[in-house]
Amino acid sequence: MxxxxxxxxxxxxxxxxxxxxxxxxxxxxxxxxxxxxxxxxxxxxxxxxxxxxxxxxxxxxxxxxxxxxxxxxxxxxxxxxxxxxxxxxxxxxxxxxxxxxxxxxxxxxxxxxxxxxxxxxxxxxxxxxxxxxxxxxxxxxxxxxxxxxxxxxxxxxxxxxxxxxxxxxxxxxxxxxxxxxxxxxxxxxxxxxxxxxxxxxxxxxxxxxxxxxxxxxxxxxxxxxxxxxxNTYVATFLGKPRMSLIEGELERGADGVAFVAPGMRLELGTEAGIGLADGDWPKVAAGLRAEDVSLGEPGPTSFGATVQLLEPIGSDTFVELGVGGAVVVARVAPDYRVTVGETVHATVKPGRVHLFDVASTNRIVR
Ligand SMILES: Nc1ncnc2c1ncn2[C@@H]1O[C@H](COP(=O)(O)OP(=O)(O)O)[C@@H](O)[C@H]1O
Ligand SMILES: [Mg+2]
Missing domain, CATH: 3.40.50.300 (P-loop containing nucleotide triphosphate hydrolases)
Known part of the structure; x- marks a missing residue:
């Protein structure tokens, strides 16, 4: 036509x-x-x-x-x-x-x-x-x-x-x-x-x-x-539950770059520093989506956390975790056994940590 x-x-x-x-x-x-x-x-x-x-x-x-x-x-x-x-x-x-x-x-x-x-x-x-x-x-x-x-x-x-x-x-x-x-x-x-x-x-x-x-x-x-x-505006506007944002710092180490916040250290690998100039790195916020955070055994991208709230939606259960004053939401299968108050290991899928510059709120391109 x-x-x-x-x-x-x-x-x-x-x-x-x-x-x-x-x-x-x-x-x-x-x-x-x-x-x-x-x-x-x-x-x-x-x-x-x-x-x-x-x-x-x-x-x-x-x-x-x-x-x-x-x-x-x-x-x-x-x-x-x-x-x-x-x-x-x-x-x-x-x-x-x-x-x-x-x-x-x-x-x-x-x-x-x-x-x-x-x-x-x-x-x-x-x-x-x-x-x-x-x-x-x-x-x-x-x-x-x-x-x-x-x-x-x-x-x-x-x-x-x-x-x-x-x-x-x-x-x-x-x-x-x-x-x-x-x-x-x-x-x-x-x-x-x-x-x-x-x-x-x-x-x-x-x-x-x-x-x-x-x-x-x-x-x-x-x-x-x-x-x-x-940026963090788009990151938190799209997606349910909302993306968790945790403020912290990036550290250079022998194995590459790590994100560090109270109670949390995530090894990001050797690729993670790209897009950041040498010298002082900015204060950053790590962004985690619930589907990228699971509960289970400790590993290089895991952290200890306390279960604060359970939100079952039928197909999945969202688990609100407290870690060093910050809140991170994880997603588990509906039959996963976990209770409020329990201490757990939360693991982030490799490569799924979003990084934002706290001052500008912009994504740090990697
Ligand atoms: N006829 C109008 N007179 C005065 N202000 C208006 C008028 N139409 C829209 N605005 C203002 O312009 C902005 C954008 O409005 P609008 O386009 O209706 O937003 P949205 O559709 O995204 O809710 C708002 O601050 C609104 O108050
Ligand atoms: Mg309108």
Missing amino acids: GMAGATLRLESLYRRYGKVTAVDDLNLELPAGQFVTLLGPSGCGKTTTLNLIAGLERADGGTIHLGDRDITKVPPNERGMAIVFQNYALYPHMSVFDNMAFSLKLQHRPKAEIRSRVGRVAEALSIGHLLTRRPGQLSGGQQQRVALGRAMVKRPAVFLLDEPFSNLDAALRARMRTEVKHLHQSLGTTSVFVTHDQEEAMTLSDVIAVMRDGKLVQYGTQHEVYGKPC
Whole structure:
């Protein structure tokens, strides 16, 4: 259909509201056909960015390109985009059919074409039986489908979705997530999805753009941002439970570099010093993810710790450990026998210690 081939490029984009810079020098390339998520806490500028892309807000600086075309000043209805809002924004007095047909009617499409396009999309979203109802007669999940359908009927070059599942309960949210992923796989439309939910971002996205205070912090695949977070903000925002951070120092020894903190010494091997200049090394924080910490026999990357809390989640149990005033979370199998107050050996998987410079919070590249 030639619809999928639209790369979206934001360059030095700004948007200010009085003293607040909602979008602050944002540079972002959203590759054609990919599912890109803007991820960050409430107030970090996700909605504003989406509205700038849609043309619903005017940029105070910078440009937006769709393919080779500069669309910075193009009116919203000429951008070939469709947006799904957080609150659905359906027309309450119109039937589901008329809601979905609205944009096509505005374009004066023939009646038969409108009927077939709405019908096909409604079928794909399993809302074909609801076409004569009004939005008020639908459940939240059904309204969400209608809002998605209304956007799909337009066959946009770019799909924009602003926290579309935030009003749904957990089970429905998970199902809609899977459905949207299937839809994206079959349509291949460039999609920009906004969420504050890191789990949602990781399960859905080809690429994740992590934002903070209107700025881009890290851009990469789920694998990259989760596996090599560029600073402690990204490291602790992605992943559940949160990555444990322990402040300490690096020491040079005969066997390479070791991370040392109260009650803890982790041999990092000969490769660990790379990226650090000679001379004084900075104060560092070691970052440990629960899945990289297990309980068992002592070894070169293990430390003694006291069990403080057990959090069973069915498939695994998370064990909160106290070590020299710091807290580290380990992951064990659900049938692993351990009790609160017990002293244990925790072992970190080799090569899985993340290091951050405490002063700058940036990852120390290794
Ligand atoms: N219309 C507006 N007037 C004033 N401030 C706004 C307006 N819209 C957004 N903001 C501010 O801009 C920042 C980013 O908001 P927003 O893009 O809605 O964030 P997010 O979608 O990530 O929660 C926030 O500080 C918010 O208060
Ligand atoms: Mg928002």
